[in-house]
Amino acid sequence: MSLSQKKPHVLIICINPYIRIEFQDYLHSVLGDHILFDTSAPSDITDSSQLLPYQCVLFSSTKVQDEFSIPIPGSISQIVCTRTFNHAFLDQIIRIPPGEKVYVVNDFFDSTLSTIQQFEEFGLSQYQFIPYSSETQETDLSIRYAITVGEPRLVPGHIRNVINIGNRIIDISTINELCVLFHLPARLGNQITRNYISHILKVVKTAGSYYSSFVFSQQLLLATVSNLPFAVCLLDEGGTIMAVNKHFSKDWGFSKKQGIGTPFSHCLPHAYSRILFNQTADYRIANHMDVPMLLSVMELSFPNHTRVCLLTSKPAVNQETDINAPPLLSDPALSQGQEPDTSPIERQRSSFSNLVTVSERFQEVLSYARRLSLYDFPVLIQGESGTQKKMLAKAIHQSSSRRRCPFVSLNQLLTLSGCDLPEILEAANHGTLLVDHIEKLSPKMQDFLAQLLQNTASDSLLPQRSWDIRVIATSAPNLYSLVQENAFQENLFFHLSTAVLDTIPLKERREDIPLLLEHFFRSLFHHSPFQMDAILSKSLYQFLLSYDYPGNVKELMNLAQYFSSLYAAHPLILSQLPSYIRDSLANTGDNLTALKRQVLTIIKNTPKSGRASIQKALSESGAQISDGKLRGLLKELSDQELILVHRTKGGCEITEEGLALLVRGG
Known part of the structure; x- marks a missing residue:
C-alpha cells in the first residue's frame, strides 16, 4: 500500500479480522481526515522493520499487547484501545425485568468480566450479571436472559431471551488519546466528545423513560392483584x-x-x-x-x-x-x-392445539384469534369452505371466560323440530352462539341477530329480557360484498364486524400439507407408529403436496379418511385416488390416441413387455405398426411419464400416472 507523507499512520493490531475491519471503519469515519489507519493480525508481523512506516501501534486489547513478541522501536507510540459496550442497545437491556439473573456471554472470561464492569459503571445495578464464556463448565438452567458481545453461538441453548449487542466499540477515551498524540485541533476532540455524549443521553432518556414506566406498571399490577x-x-x-x-x-x-x-x-x-x-x-x-x-x-x-x-x-x-x-x-x-x-387438559387440547400449522400467515391468524378470546365482542370469520372456520370459532370459545358455558350452533337448533327463538336464546345464554354460513340466513333471522347484538327487544322476535350471549359468525363469501349488493343487512354486518378473521386457503399454506396429513393419519391409526411411505406411494404423496384442494383442509381430512379405509398393508397409488380427482388430473390423456391407449393396456397386462411382444399383441388385435414407429411411440409415452422403458431386456412397465390414466379412461 502506498503510504502518504501528509498524515500520520496508525497500525491497528487485532486477532479477530471482523473487529479489525470494524475498528478501521469507525476510526476512519471520525479521524480519517487527519490520520491514516492500517490493520494487521499479530501473526503477520514477523520483523520490527514492518512497523517503521507507522507513528503509532494501536492494540485491540491488553492481552494482544502482552502476547505481541516483536520488539517495537522506541520512536513508535503504543496505545491499548479502551472498548465499551454499544450504548445503542441500552434500551433493549433495560427491558429485562429488574432482579433477573442475566448471563453476559463473550469468548473469553476476562473480556466478559470487563463488560460486566462497564454495565455496572453505567448504572445497570438492577440485575445480577453472571459471566459466561467458552471456559464455563456448568450452566444454570434457571437463567432466562442473556446478553452476548457478538458471540450468540456461545449462548446456552435453553435461553430464548437473547440480546446481541455486537462487538464492543471503541471508547471516547481512545479517540481523545489519538487526538492528543498527533496534536489534532482541540475543537475536533470536543466535537467528537459532544456527539458521543449526546448520543448516550438520548439512549439514556429513552431507557430511563421506559424503566420508569416499567416500574410504575409493575407497582400498579402488584397493587391491583393484592387488592x-x-x-x-x-x-x-x-x-x-x-x-x-x-x-x-x-x-x-x-x-x-x-x-x-x-x-x-x-x-x-x-x-x-x-x-x-x-x-x-x-x-x-x-x-x-x-x-x-x-x-x-x-x-x-x-x-x-x-x-x-x-x-x-x-x-x-x-x-x-x-x-x-x-x-x-x-x-x-x-x-x-x-x-x-376426560381431564380438562384433554378438553383444552380440542381448541387451538388441534389447529396445527407451520405457516407464518396462519400462525398470525391463530395469534389474533387467541387475543380475541380474551374479549367478549362479536367475531366474523370469513374464508373458503373447509378452511377451519368452525374450529376457529370453537377454539375462541374454549379459550374464553365463557368456556364452561354452552357453545351452541344456531344452524343446528333451527333444524330441530319445534325449536323457536326463545329456546335458542335460553340454550345459548351466558355462552357463545355460532352462526355458521351467516350469508344464508333469512331476512327474519338477520333481524333477530341484529336485535340480539343491539340488546333491543321486539314483541315479534325477542322476549322482553336481556341476554348474555356472544355471537361468532362464519361466512364463505366476503360479507361486505353482499351488503353492497343489498343481499345482506348492512346494520347486522357492522354489528358483527367488530373483529374479522380471514382464513387462508390450503393452497396458500402448502407447507402445512405434510403436517396435516401426518396429524390426520396419527388420529385415524390411533397414534400407532407408522411411516408415510408405507401408506402412500411416492407419486401419490407428491401429487397430494401439489394438489390445489378446492375443499381445503376439510378435503384433505376426507382424503386421509378415504385412504385409511383403503389401506391394506401396501402403499396406495395414484389410480386409487377418488374418481372426482382422477377425472381432474392433468390433461395428459386428452390427446391420447387409441393406439397409445392400446399400447398402455398391453404393457399394463403384460409387465416387462419388449417391443417384439407389444408388436405381436397389436398385430393379433388387427393393428399393424412398424418397429420404428413403435419405438417413437414408446419414447413419447416415456416422456409423458406414463411408462418406464428399461434398457437391454428389461422391457416396459406402466407407471402410476399411466395406470391412473387408464383407470380414468376406463
Whole structure:
C-alpha cells in the first residue's frame, strides 16, 4: 500500500479480522481526515522493520499487547484501545425485568468480566450479571436472559431471551488519546466528545423513560392483584409466579413472599408437579389440605409481549350438582405421568392445539384469534369452505371466560323440530352462539341477530329480557360484498364486524400439507407408529403436496379418511385416488390416441413387455405398426411419464400416472 507523507499512520493490531475491519471503519469515519489507519493480525508481523512506516501501534486489547513478541522501536507510540459496550442497545437491556439473573456471554472470561464492569459503571445495578464464556463448565438452567458481545453461538441453548449487542466499540477515551498524540485541533476532540455524549443521553432518556414506566406498571399490577377480593395469580410463560394475592396463596397453602419467583407447580402437592398450568383450561384438584379446588387458567397473549397466564381459584362445588365441572385429577393417574381421558387438559387440547400449522400467515391468524378470546365482542370469520372456520370459532370459545358455558350452533337448533327463538336464546345464554354460513340466513333471522347484538327487544322476535350471549359468525363469501349488493343487512354486518378473521386457503399454506396429513393419519391409526411411505406411494404423496384442494383442509381430512379405509398393508397409488380427482388430473390423456391407449393396456397386462411382444399383441388385435414407429411411440409415452422403458431386456412397465390414466379412461 502506498503510504502518504501528509498524515500520520496508525497500525491497528487485532486477532479477530471482523473487529479489525470494524475498528478501521469507525476510526476512519471520525479521524480519517487527519490520520491514516492500517490493520494487521499479530501473526503477520514477523520483523520490527514492518512497523517503521507507522507513528503509532494501536492494540485491540491488553492481552494482544502482552502476547505481541516483536520488539517495537522506541520512536513508535503504543496505545491499548479502551472498548465499551454499544450504548445503542441500552434500551433493549433495560427491558429485562429488574432482579433477573442475566448471563453476559463473550469468548473469553476476562473480556466478559470487563463488560460486566462497564454495565455496572453505567448504572445497570438492577440485575445480577453472571459471566459466561467458552471456559464455563456448568450452566444454570434457571437463567432466562442473556446478553452476548457478538458471540450468540456461545449462548446456552435453553435461553430464548437473547440480546446481541455486537462487538464492543471503541471508547471516547481512545479517540481523545489519538487526538492528543498527533496534536489534532482541540475543537475536533470536543466535537467528537459532544456527539458521543449526546448520543448516550438520548439512549439514556429513552431507557430511563421506559424503566420508569416499567416500574410504575409493575407497582400498579402488584397493587391491583393484592387488592382484588378473590383469589388470583399471574404466571409467566414458564409457569413461575409473577404476582399473587393473599386469597390465592391461602387457597394453596403458601405465603406471598414464598410464592413470587417460584414455579406454581412447586406450591402444589407432589402429584401435580408435572403440570405447567400455562394453557387455558379448568382443573379440579385437591390442595395441601385435601380440599377440592376449582382452578381456572386463562392464557393471555398480546403483540410483542411474552405470554402470561391468569389463574383464579375457589372451592369446588359438588360435581354431581355441576355437569360442567371438570373431573378431580387423581393422584394415581398423575403419578404415572398420565391424564384421564376426560381431564380438562384433554378438553383444552380440542381448541387451538388441534389447529396445527407451520405457516407464518396462519400462525398470525391463530395469534389474533387467541387475543380475541380474551374479549367478549362479536367475531366474523370469513374464508373458503373447509378452511377451519368452525374450529376457529370453537377454539375462541374454549379459550374464553365463557368456556364452561354452552357453545351452541344456531344452524343446528333451527333444524330441530319445534325449536323457536326463545329456546335458542335460553340454550345459548351466558355462552357463545355460532352462526355458521351467516350469508344464508333469512331476512327474519338477520333481524333477530341484529336485535340480539343491539340488546333491543321486539314483541315479534325477542322476549322482553336481556341476554348474555356472544355471537361468532362464519361466512364463505366476503360479507361486505353482499351488503353492497343489498343481499345482506348492512346494520347486522357492522354489528358483527367488530373483529374479522380471514382464513387462508390450503393452497396458500402448502407447507402445512405434510403436517396435516401426518396429524390426520396419527388420529385415524390411533397414534400407532407408522411411516408415510408405507401408506402412500411416492407419486401419490407428491401429487397430494401439489394438489390445489378446492375443499381445503376439510378435503384433505376426507382424503386421509378415504385412504385409511383403503389401506391394506401396501402403499396406495395414484389410480386409487377418488374418481372426482382422477377425472381432474392433468390433461395428459386428452390427446391420447387409441393406439397409445392400446399400447398402455398391453404393457399394463403384460409387465416387462419388449417391443417384439407389444408388436405381436397389436398385430393379433388387427393393428399393424412398424418397429420404428413403435419405438417413437414408446419414447413419447416415456416422456409423458406414463411408462418406464428399461434398457437391454428389461422391457416396459406402466407407471402410476399411466395406470391412473387408464383407470380414468376406463
